[in-house]
Amino acid sequence: MILKYNIIILKYISLILIFISLSFPANSDLSVEETIKGRKAIFSKNYKTAKRIQALSTNGDFEKAKSLMLEMSENYRSLIEYFPDNTQEGYDTEALPIIWENKNEFNNLMIKASNNMIKLTEVVEQTDNISGTLKSLMWSNCKACHSKFREEH
Numbered sequence: 001m002i003l004k005y006n007i008i009i010l011k012y013i014s015l016i017l018i019f020i021s022l023s024f025p026a027n028s029d030l031s032v033e034e035t036i037k038g039r040k041a042i043f044s045k046n047y048k049t050a051k052r053i054q055a056l057s058t059n060g061d062f063e064k065a066k067s068l069m070l071e072m073s074e075n076y077r078s079l080i081e082y083f084p085d086n087t088q089e090g091y092d093t094e095a096l097p098i099i100w101e102n103k104n105e106f107n108n109l110m111i112k113a114s115n116n117m118i119k120l121t122e123v124v125e126q127t128d129n130i131s132g133t134l135k136s137l138m139w140s141n142c143k144a145c146h147s148k149f150r151e152e153h
């Protein structure tokens, strides 16, 4: 009787273990598809956030604008992890191969863009030229990177 129960329990345990091992992909890192689509989604989100920051700052809603600036700053930092070697092509990526030939330069631009968003939270309320400040600390970073590292689109 006890033996029979033990066997049933063991069967359940092995079923559960099989289920657990199947539900994890062999490689627990993000797949190439998830990585490329993931970074595109973050860039698109940053674009939307930048436009909101522009509108909020122009209207003098600095608290909300500043929290979005910090969010964008964090997003830039996380983007650095989204360019592993195996994601140079596929899934309509607009990333250029030169990124992987100049990884340090690329990462440094990302860090600069991130740091500039923090700087922006410190100066946006003081400046009497909001539009110019947003241009130099936010929008110019997009162009600086895209002109070298992103395909024409």
Ligand code: HEC
Residues within 6 Å of the ligand: 036, 039, 040, 041, 043, 044, 046, 047, 050, 092, 093, 094, 095, 096, 106, 109, 110, 113, 138, 139, 141, 142, 143, 145, 146, 149, 150
């Ligand atoms: C340090 C480099 C860098 C900076 C800074 C940067 N980008 Fe990009 N961006 C890229 C790269 C590389 C891609 C292409 C990603 C891909 O297709 O895999 C991209 C793609 C995009 C896309 C297309 C996303 C999609 O769905 O395909 C948008 C929109 C975008 N960036 C907006 C911006 C805006 C707005 C800024 C500034 C506020 C900015 N980016 C700053 C490098 C950068």
